[in-house]
Amino acid sequence: xxxxxxxxxxxxxxxxxxxxxxxxxxxxxxxxxxxxxxxxxxxxxxxxxxxxxxxxxxxxxxxxxxxxxxxxxxxxxxxxxxxxxxxxxxxxxxxxxxxxxxxxxxxxxxxxxxxxxxxxxxxxxxxxxxxxxxxxxxxxxxxxxxxxxxxxxxxxxxxxxxxxxxxxxxxxxxxxxxxxxxxxxxxxxxxxxxxxxxxxxxxxxxxxxxxxxxxxxxxxxxxxxxxxxxxxxxxxxxxxxxxxxxxxxxxxxxxxxxxxxxxxxxxxxxxxxxxxxxxxxxxxxxx
Numbered sequence: 001x002x003x004x005x006x007x008x009x010x011x012x013x014x015x016x017x018x019x020x021x022x023x024x025x026x027x028x029x030x031x032x033x034x035x036x037x038x039x040x041x042x043x044x045x046x047x048x049x050x051x052x053x054x055x056x057x058x059x060x061x062x063x064x065x066x067x068x069x070x071x072x073x074x075x076x077x078x079x080x081x082x083x084x085x086x087x088x089x090x091x092x093x094x095x096x097x098x099x100x101x102x103x104x105x106x107x108x109x110x111x112x113x114x115x116x117x118x119x120x121x122x123x124x125x126x127x128x129x130x131x132x133x134x135x136x137x138x139x140x141x142x143x144x145x146x147x148x149x150x151x152x153x154x155x156x157x158x159x160x161x162x163x164x165x166x167x168x169x170x171x172x173x174x175x176x177x178x179x180x181x182x183x184x185x186x187x188x189x190x191x192x193x194x195x196x197x198x199x200x201x202x203x204x205x206x207x208x209x210x211x212x213x214x215x216x217x218x219x220x221x222x223x224x225x226x227x228x229x230x231x232x233x234x235x236x237x238x239x240x241x242x243x244x245x246x247x248x249x250x251x252x253x254x255x256x257x258x259x260x261x262x263x264x265x266x267x268x269x270x271x272x273x274x275x276x277x278x279x280x281x282x283x284x285x286x287x
Contacts, residue, residue: 020108026050037188037204038112040082042146055079076113083136088113130192137202138253141245149211149244151201152260156237156272158197169229177236180225184218208244215242215275239267243278
């Protein structure tokens with residue numbers, strides 16, 4: 001049976017915001033999964049130590065003094081990702097006290113500042129250099145950093161809609177789908193467009209099972225997207241090819257992308273509206 005500490009840690013790990021619990025000396029005692037994804041630093045590199053270079057403000061209370069004019073949702077601070085790029089975070093700080101009122105530490109809750117925008121949980125390719133970001137993720141993973149995966153997504157109805165309703169209808173549908181996918185992204189995931197009717201997503205799920213489940217969830221968001229053209233509702237489904245860098249045994253980034261593309265083609269040949277997971281040089285139809 002889980003004790004109270006394990007239950008609390010499990011609950012905090014499931015939250016989308018980064019959460020850091022620090023002792024009175026500023027050293028991190030807890031660093032949840034979202035904090036890993038947002039900053040690039042795994043918990044093993046942070047627990048018991050001072051904040052890494054570029055994240056010092058997360059270990060201080062100075063952020064409390066610079067509130068945004070947004071009803072007290074937090075303070076805007078500048079930070080640096082482990083890969084070196086600058087980022088802005090919205091952070092809130094809460095002093096932790098024991099039953100006698102003595103301070104025992106600090107809790108910091110944060111998320112990327114772009115989550116205040118229309119696309120709340122990820123980055124678009126027009127906000128970052130997608131190819132460079134993908135290359136950095138692959139190199140970081142190869143060097144022992146956080147695992148990542150690629151989702152290649154194709155709209156099943158794009159070609160037929162373009163023929164029957166024109167290019168404007170197809171573009172409107174793709175815009176609708178982009179917002180639907182973005183709403184389901186985790187923090188620090190990146191959404192890019194590949195070709196006319198395809199999207200690429202850089203994902204950071206830790207295990208193959210979690211990665212496959214995330215891909216199915218995004219496919220479900222596509223099906224739920226309410227797209228209408230001249231009053232007619234048009235159903236949206238997607239074919240998805242998924243490849244996880246830690247599981248597929250890929251020697252280089254080109255091979256990784258080819259695996260995702262082949263998995264996508266397997267989904268399309270199967271009639272669409274499904275997810276195919278690449279495992280090495282093989283594909284496994286999941287839904």
